[in-house]
Amino acid sequence: MSFLADGDTCRGQALDEIHAAVMARPCDGKVADYIPALASVDANRCGIAFATLDGEMHAAGDANIPFSIQSISKVFGLVLAMQRMGDDIWQRVGMEPSGQPFNSIVQLEWEHGIPRNPFINAGAILVADTLVSHFSSSRQAFLSFVRRLAGCERCDINEEVLASESRHGSRNAALAHLMKSFGNIEAEVDDVLSHYFFQCSLEMSCTELAQSLLFLANRGVHPLSAERVTTPRDAHRVNAILSTSGMYDQSGQFAFSVGLPAKSGVGGGIVAIVPGLGVISAWSPALNKHGNSTRALTMITELAGRLGLSIY
Amino acid sequence: MSFLADGDTCRGQALDEIHAAVMARPCDGKVADYIPALASVDANRCGIAFATLDGEMHAAGDANIPFSIQSISKVFGLVLAMQRMGDDIWQRVGMEPSGQPFNSIVQLEWEHGIPRNPFINAGAILVADTLVSHFSSSRQAFLSFVRRLAGCERCDINEEVLASESRHGSRNAALAHLMKSFGNIEAEVDDVLSHYFFQCSLEMSCTELAQSLLFLANRGVHPLSAERVTTPRDAHRVNAILSTSGMYDQSGQFAFSVGLPAKSGVGGGIVAIVPGLGVISAWSPALNKHGNSTRALTMITELAGRLGLSIY
Amino acid sequence: MSFLADGDTCRGQALDEIHAAVMARPCDGKVADYIPALASVDANRCGIAFATLDGEMHAAGDANIPFSIQSISKVFGLVLAMQRMGDDIWQRVGMEPSGQPFNSIVQLEWEHGIPRNPFINAGAILVADTLVSHFSSSRQAFLSFVRRLAGCERCDINEEVLASESRHGSRNAALAHLMKSFGNIEAEVDDVLSHYFFQCSLEMSCTELAQSLLFLANRGVHPLSAERVTTPRDAHRVNAILSTSGMYDQSGQFAFSVGLPAKSGVGGGIVAIVPGLGVISAWSPALNKHGNSTRALTMITELAGRLGLSIY
Amino acid sequence: MSFLADGDTCRGQALDEIHAAVMARPCDGKVADYIPALASVDANRCGIAFATLDGEMHAAGDANIPFSIQSISKVFGLVLAMQRMGDDIWQRVGMEPSGQPFNSIVQLEWEHGIPRNPFINAGAILVADTLVSHFSSSRQAFLSFVRRLAGCERCDINEEVLASESRHGSRNAALAHLMKSFGNIEAEVDDVLSHYFFQCSLEMSCTELAQSLLFLANRGVHPLSAERVTTPRDAHRVNAILSTSGMYDQSGQFAFSVGLPAKSGVGGGIVAIVPGLGVISAWSPALNKHGNSTRALTMITELAGRLGLSIY
Incomplete structure (x- = not known):
């Protein structure tokens, strides 16, 4: 080499x-x-x-x-959740490839609300739920974490994208409510989606x-x-x-x-x-x-x- | 290190x-x-x-x-087929994880007879089809190939396992016939399964x-x-x-x-x-x-x- | 006879x-x-x-x-929607048997947000959407309709059931948001679910x-x-x-x-x-x-x- | 009227x-x-x-x-099997609508080899299995039955269609082998398909x-x-x-x-x-x-x- x-x-x-x-x-x-x-x-x-x-x-x-x-934000979200929860997070989200489109709801129903892995949308929403539940302000915690890693205080949310995501987030809402129906979302669905759209807008x-x-x-x-x-x-x-x-x-x-x-x-x-x-x-x-x-x-x-x- | x-x-x-x-x-x-x-x-x-x-x-x-x-034989089968067919094989079998049990037929129907990858059963049967079609005696070619790699002439089929596989191969037959119905099996299904069961019995x-x-x-x-x-x-x-x-x-x-x-x-x-x-x-x-x-x-x-x- | x-x-x-x-x-x-x-x-x-x-x-x-x-309320909902919308409703909900559990989300995804029929939950939620969109007060219209048919002013909602439905409606929320993501829900999801839970509580x-x-x-x-x-x-x-x-x-x-x-x-x-x-x-x-x-x-x-x- | x-x-x-x-x-x-x-x-x-x-x-x-x-022949096949087997047949085939294309293999896998009803292909193949198993010559029995009902000795198989069906029957073969893999086909798959293609060719x-x-x-x-x-x-x-x-x-x-x-x-x-x-x-x-x-x-x-x- x-x-x-x-x-x-x-x-x-x-x-x-x-x-x-x-x-x-x-x-x-x-x-x-x-x-x-x-x-x-x-x-x-x-x-x-x-x-x-x-x-x-x-x-x-x-x-x-x-x-x-x-979706690259899913990496930061996962690492922050692993820091905070340790191995417990793997009780609530899998680590297997999904073989399905990233926002498919089919597999989530088959597997009783356990997302296949943290990088499909359902999995990242699940991770967002753990952040919302474990931090007093999960958005602030997320932003501080990324800024520290990047060595850059400038990194920030695009508010227009955030507003746009929230208005067009029906499928993600469906995923979150379905996981809630299986008991795999702890916080309020609105709060979880709010965090999820926030991190996507970075x-x-x-x-x-x-x-x-x-x-x-x-x-x-x-x-x-x-x-x-x-x-x-x-x-x-x-x-x-x-x-x-x-x-x-x-x-x-x-x-x-x-x-x-x-x-x-x-x-x-x-x-x-x-x-x-x-x-x-x-x-x-x-x-x-x-x-x-x-x-x-x-x-x-x-x-x-x-x-x-x-x-x- | x-x-x-x-x-x-x-x-x-x-x-x-x-x-x-x-x-x-x-x-x-x-x-x-x-x-x-x-x-x-x-x-x-x-x-x-x-x-x-x-x-x-x-x-x-x-x-x-x-x-x-x-199923470890699927590796030898794939390598032999890649030697023989080159990149053409990837027109007929995918390289994505399946997210389904190894012998599931559901995904194969959804994806019109193209197996997700060569290591699920459907994919290995597809590979067997290419070997049957490209070698005058695919079984002999397979056995020679493995023996040469292992540096060992002793490696052989267990005839009892082979007979047993053939008698209990209904699900694999279903996979093969389904791929045939989509036009993704060229040889006779019986010949393809015969090779597949042969290599599994090594x-x-x-x-x-x-x-x-x-x-x-x-x-x-x-x-x-x-x-x-x-x-x-x-x-x-x-x-x-x-x-x-x-x-x-x-x-x-x-x-x-x-x-x-x-x-x-x-x-x-x-x-x-x-x-x-x-x-x-x-x-x-x-x-x-x-x-x-x-x-x-x-x-x-x-x-x-x-x-x-x-x-x- | x-x-x-x-x-x-x-x-x-x-x-x-x-x-x-x-x-x-x-x-x-x-x-x-x-x-x-x-x-x-x-x-x-x-x-x-x-x-x-x-x-x-x-x-x-x-x-x-x-x-x-x-779910018997689904019959009243459908008849009221047919009165109001005529045959247009069949553009947005099918009339085929579903072959799936009544609250399955799988088929709804496969069929791009068009529920198979008005008697599975997704179909009845779709019907609720049309009622919410076509009546200034869909709940009142629904209640009046049923009371007139039954010849009975006494028929009413059980408020305890209604509150309970709303608190445990995650799967129905998932169905509604999924249809919304396919553009097949016109009103706000919360309003649609509100009507749906109302009629179920009669x-x-x-x-x-x-x-x-x-x-x-x-x-x-x-x-x-x-x-x-x-x-x-x-x-x-x-x-x-x-x-x-x-x-x-x-x-x-x-x-x-x-x-x-x-x-x-x-x-x-x-x-x-x-x-x-x-x-x-x-x-x-x-x-x-x-x-x-x-x-x-x-x-x-x-x-x-x-x-x-x-x-x- | x-x-x-x-x-x-x-x-x-x-x-x-x-x-x-x-x-x-x-x-x-x-x-x-x-x-x-x-x-x-x-x-x-x-x-x-x-x-x-x-x-x-x-x-x-x-x-x-x-x-x-x-497929109209499925009605004759079912009635003949009901005559012969009585209610036992309903242990091996369902009576629910399928909600899937007539030759879908997905639902058959989900439901462990029990076809949803006798009028989808899998169900009719299952019925053919019971006929093959219960009659010494199921083809002859089938033909006699239909001729008697129609009051017509002339009714017969089209041999060209029969040969054509057999050559293009891969998907039906897949269905039959899949049911066999679940233990829901008793006779040899080739005999069952043979009867099935025979009755389709009437x-x-x-x-x-x-x-x-x-x-x-x-x-x-x-x-x-x-x-x-x-x-x-x-x-x-x-x-x-x-x-x-x-x-x-x-x-x-x-x-x-x-x-x-x-x-x-x-x-x-x-x-x-x-x-x-x-x-x-x-x-x-x-x-x-x-x-x-x-x-x-x-x-x-x-x-x-x-x-x-x-x-x-």
Whole structure:
């Protein structure tokens, strides 16, 4: 693996070239339009960042522009809940891949209100319930947690997106009420959804996202602050679930073709953990039919292939 | 990773201790009884082997006793089909986790006869169809392939198990006919099932299994014969699907708690790939409710934990 | 059909004998306990009434005690919506049997938010949406409608049941939000559920219920008031859907063994329409595993058999 | 019901007019093409017959041309099995509407190999299993039974259709093997399918079909031969299941708009039972998306409306 010798130079150059190549091609895909606030984002935005454990940050394109992280927030929510609840959380949410669309209600009924994993919507709503129940102000706790990880006080909610999410959240409401009917939601459904929509509305840039998740590549310790965020075991666990379930119903294909723990969001962002090395974060708003950003997917696939990053 | 310095000693000792510990405890679980030929196996059998890329083989307990590899044969079938068909095979079988029991027919109907991945029964039957269609004698080709990988001419079919499988194969016949109805089976269903039951009836020992799959830990090249079995890319791919889908509906939990690509069979065997290092194979007939061997699972979990083998 | 000669005497005697026989046997089944207000009803209550088109009313046992009509209210809701909307309602709710439990959410997702028929919960919630949207006060309109049909101003809501329903309505909330997510609910979900729980909480006696539905046995005209409630065609239609879908997932068996359009509720009531003759209504709180009253079912089955009432 | 006075004249005239009207309009729909032998039938064929209990036979159009009765044969199979097995058959097949396409395999898996009713494919295959197990030659027994009912020795199998069915029967094979895997098929699957395809390949004309099923309109006694074919109770039962489940997934709509027990087949035939009066049989090959003949459906709907035949 010769790239290790002059890794930094190599990575920076790889990012630039891959970003340039992807910008030179026409962009497939379609910006998410299920809420108006997302539909208005410029489809041509495109950025990528690679933060390494030794403190380097490589970036190309719109890597410093904040975007709606959407489902990527599920990673922060889960880690915060694991910190607070320990292993008890796994009594109420599974860790198996779902084999169903991310917002399917079918499997939730079959499995009596226990979501398959914390990265489908039902699972993240369940996690939101634990946060609402364990913090006096779960929103504030969530925001402080992310800001500390990102080393950035600027990260904040987009109020327009938040209002839009709340108005178009019927399916998530259905999931929450169904779990409530099985006794697997403790707080009031309205409060749980409120937290869930709040965290989905967070905006961060590629560089902020990459930096914030470095602890997952470093056995639970954030390399910049030296804060232990999770145990080594829990860092492995989060990476394991990301590997099987982080990319909607393209998770298997992503493992197959890239081979890294990763999470995507319908805002067009993708983060990928490279254990022992760092975190890649890419963003471009147009999505493929699975809800994953076409350009972010291409850039991460090419980068992982070029640098030989697959964990398998 | 200090164990690398004196890895061999360390691994051998770990195997002995872990095997002794598991034998000292009462054994949970139940020997597979869906066919009579499996139900008669001695539940107390228990072995483990760890083959490394540098040619070492560590073993403890019944590591040299052949057992029915059952679904582990799906790995050999897939690799042989990938050799023969290249990427075309992925037009006819998916690579996504299934989220359903391994022999469920529901998802197969929803998805119009395209199995979710090659490690559920429908997927392996599909792979069997490609072998039957591409080889003049697919059974002989399969057996030669495995024997060459294992470096062992002794490996053979258990005729009693084969007869038993064929008599109790109604559900697999249902899967095959359903795929045929969607046009996704080319050969005669009887021939396809015949091959499928044949490969399930293969017997191998832990040491033979571990040695035969070393190429998956070595980017496609078998370290003992120097034969290139797959491209590096295809070795990654097989490991990726093993990671998301190799352990029935405990695949997520295995990734979570062990963190290695692995495949289990209802004969009580489990193989786990340690990329860059070697292959672990364990066997004990009693199964948990997911169809995975309880003792083999315990031994691999403890070994991986102790040696820090998780890829995540 | 010799009973016609002295039908009245015959029917009255049949009711008495059948009621006595059922009271002489121990009662199987279990009072509904999903809400506390229902669980406290005396399990030994048992009544039956048979209202005929010529104005006779036969009754036995607790036929004049009001009970919670629960899902039987779906019939009134549907008829009122058909009056108001005409055939447009069939664009938003189907008329096919469901083959699923009455509160299943699976089929609703598969079929994109269109409930299979108006007698499963999702369908009745959809009907409630149309009432809320078409009446300035849908609750008052509903209550007036039922009171007029029953010829009884006394019929009213049980406030304790209403409060209890609202507190335990998570699954119905899930159904409503899921339909909303498919665009098939127009009003606010809270208002729709409010109306739905209101109508479920109505209390009526066997005699009131039997009288109120006589128009369905008389091609749409209420024989006592001479009011045309529906067209003959719509009366046929309601009876047709009652025949295929009125008795939860025992509808087929009820058609098979009794052969009358009918609707049951978890309060223990059952109404059965005898086209051209009259309406039978029976009540006893203990339910079988399908949610139908065991004693009411027995009494209606025996009465229909004895009087030869099957329409098939 | 004034038509009874001069019913015969009235009915004959109605048939002629309705047939003429339907022939005057262009024909929607598409001839079944899942097997070549059916696809070659002339789409313009169209006939209707109405046999009454008093021995009259009214007919219009191609009422005497034999056509492939396909699923209508399920009625004969069920009645023959009920004769032979009595109520025991209801331990192995249900009587509930299915809410699923006629050849769906999903529900069969959920319900552990017990088909929902005898008129979906799985149910009819189950019935075929009982015939194969109870008769030394089930095919001969079936053919003799139908010929006796139709008063016609000419009725026979179309060998070309039979061969075609067998070659394209993968989905039915999947259903049979799945039931076998649950222990709900006793005979060899090949023998069961063989009988099933045999009965599907029977050819009869509208007049023969109408005459053969008169016993269902006459409480179990064939009015022409005076043979008791079933008990009155069993005749009611068959009519009840026909009412809820005879018209594929248009059964609810047919009950709603016509209101008669009926069975359709993909050969384009429909039979409808008019209890106490007679049997209507119509045929025209082009099918709607539910698999029901568009013209046969139109003719029966108009006839039932005009003569006021709805049982509801």
